[in-house]
Amino acid sequence: MGRGEMPGMPVHVLRDGAAISYADQGAGAPFLLIHGWAAHGGFFRDLAARLAPARRVLTLTLRGHAGSDRGALPLTIETLGEDIAEFAAALDLKGVVALGWSMGAMALWSAAGKLGDRLEALIVEEMAPRLTNDPAWAYGLAGGYAEADIAGSLEEMQADWPAYVTRFAPRMFAPAARYEKPNLIEWARVEMSKADASAMASFWDSMARQDFRARLPAIRAPMLVLHGAQSQIYPDGATAFVAQAAPNGAHVIIPGAGHVPHLEAPDAFFQQIEAFVRTTRRPEMRSGGAVP
Secondary structure (H helix, E strand, C coil), X not given: CCHHHCCCCCEEECCCCCEEEEEEECCCCEEEEECCCCCCHHXXXXXXXXXXXXXXXXXXXXXXXXCCCXXXXXXXXXXXXXXXXXXXXXXXXXXXXXXXXXXXXXXHHHHHHHHHHHEEEEEEECCCCCCCCECCECCCCCCCCCHHHHHHHHHHHHHCHHHHHHHHXXXXXXXXXXXHCHHHHHHHHHHHHCCCHHHHHHHHHHHHCCCCCCCXXXXXXXXXXXXXXXXXXXXXXXXXXXXXXXXXXXXXXXXXXXXXHHHHCHHHHHHHHHHHHHHHCCHHHCCCCXXX
């Protein structure tokens, strides 16, 4: 689905001609929000509104997702990382605090080296450095998901995407959400159903074959890693590993939340990121780079 899905949104045209839409709210030091697989920037609507009074909030909708063009480049984590770095350079963003949810965090890890000094701090919401499990790694996707399972996942996605999303969406949230927040699950299901099955299969294939375990130590920016205590997607060991591997990592567990803490426990989530930003931002960046 192309940019027509979000009329009136600003767009950035990438190096291959793909137009990606984004929201630009507030003023001051930049805060970049990167959504997860099969989602779009609208999943951050409420969080962006809470952040915007104190900073400039830029919420991307990644290529190949509902609201942005697919483009001609391969739909991979590497391409997304390049897109993010290109976007930051085009807008000349400096002192960026970037938050990546799920696949969005992996895209930011890929982008980190290209962002260089533009990246002030990184917030990781519910992501493992490697999705597949093996005898030496038990912190991938829940249920013992292995490399041999990738092909079956891709077949299911492309055979009946709406049915796949109907099964997947409830697992994104804490188990109790089925009874306590059914409207939230239904909203997520409807929005994720708008994604293109072939594009999502390509991204999944790339994401499931990544391994960032050895690359995390090279990301020296302060990194806050947030885990939903009731996550049905990743075990706590996945996010704990990320925080331990990062030279300046910190690990926080959000009680009662699943894979989407920013929607399930918005107050606790917001408090954690606000506290993190206060302790990490350089004084000259608190007003977008202006020093009185």
